Amino acid sequence: MFAQCQRFNDVNVHAGAIVGWQQIYDQMSAGSAHTELVHLTAERFQVFREVLDKRVVQHGAAPKGRLCLAMPVGGSSANVFQGTTIGGADVTVLHSGQEFFVHSTEGMDLLAVSVDAARLGLLAEREFTAPELRKLNRCTRLNVSPQFLCGIRKQLQSIVSAVVQGDELLESQIEDLLLECTLVLLEQVCEPGSRRSGNVAVSAYLVRQAHQMAMEFLDEPLSILQICDHLDVSRSTLQRSFLSVTGLRPVAYLRLVRLNAVRQRLQQTRADEFTIARVAYDLGFSHLGHFSGAYRHLFDEAPSHTHRAQ
Structure with missing residues (x-):
């Protein structure tokens, strides 16, 4: 995995720097080009x-298998x-190896993410109904609210910024975060009313199990998708369960669990034994x-x- 921030004065050299893409950029307006590319690239995902x-x-053509x-x-x-x-709240979709043709205006500023199609497909089978999956397989554009899209962009950009700044994030953690963002975006294609309402007892059970799993893996926090795999539920089911029982999304709730664990460990250990940074x-x-x-x-x-x- 590597992350880079690069600047170019040739649009086609810029295009060639985006790993895995078979593409050509033709400059159509006069003057010396000044472009910027920030990208995070790994074996099974990419954000740029x-x-x-x-x-x-x-x-x-888009990368195959993505x-x-x-x-x-x-x-x-x-x-x-x-x-x-394509408007300001539209998200374009390219499937594995799909050819594309884009006319971009001056000042184009674009954020893109690609994930492993096979793993996404397995998660989607748990997440969506058969008719929804057929619709997603044909989809080339998602139209979402500007506020919703802004939130997704912030999540994606924060992941890239964290790696560029040297934060120690595992590839598996980043991949799961990107898959979650992708699933959330794909949900926008489906009818809002098509999701099943949850049973309170089942929701409470899922929250309790997730809480216990978080406590068992405090030293290496599980991603939401890993918890879903262990509990054999969809991401949306887990999300609804947490919201109905705790009023919080799973990520926020489990972060609070870990913060409490830090406080308890600090209270139980001496300052000369474990520093705050070490415990955190x-x-x-x-x-x-x-x-x-x-x-x-x-x-x-x-x-x-x-x-x-003491």
Whole structure:
């Protein structure tokens, strides 16, 4: 896995730097090009953001074995994808090896993610009904609310930024986060009313089991998709269960569980035995600044003010 931020003065050299894509970029407006590419690339996933200051025709084929989603960033102008104008809240979809033809305007700012199609397919079979899967397999564009899309973009960009800044994230963790984001976006294709309502007893059982699993794997936190695999439920079922029982999404709830575990371990150990940074890292918090902010928000005190054993 590697992450890079690169700048180019040739749009086709820029295109060639995006690993795994068979594509050509033709510059269609005059002047020296100035482009930027920030990308995170691994064996089974990729996230990249590209900014082009020239009008460009992009043509080629998506990577085989991947599902690819692309979304505009900020106020970038509308582009034409496969003969259709793409608006600011549209997400384009490219399936494995699918050819594409895009007319991008000057100032194009695009964020794209690709994930392993086979693994996504297995998760989707648990997540969606057969008619929904057929619809998804034909889908080339998702139209979502600007607010919703903004939230997804922030999640994707935060993943890339964390790796670029040197945060120690496992490839498996990143892959699961990207698969979750992809599933959330694909849900937008399906009718909102098609999801089954949950049983309170079942929901409470799933939350309890997830809580126990989180406690068993405090030193290497499980992703939501890993928990779903263990419990043999879909991501949306787990999400609904947590919201109905706790009022929180699973990620937020399980982060609070780990913060409480940090506090309890701090209270049970001496400062000269285990530093705050060591305890936080051992319990899955790799970014000390983010951890300290979350700890202070939850307990209304800094970790350094928590009473330690004597």
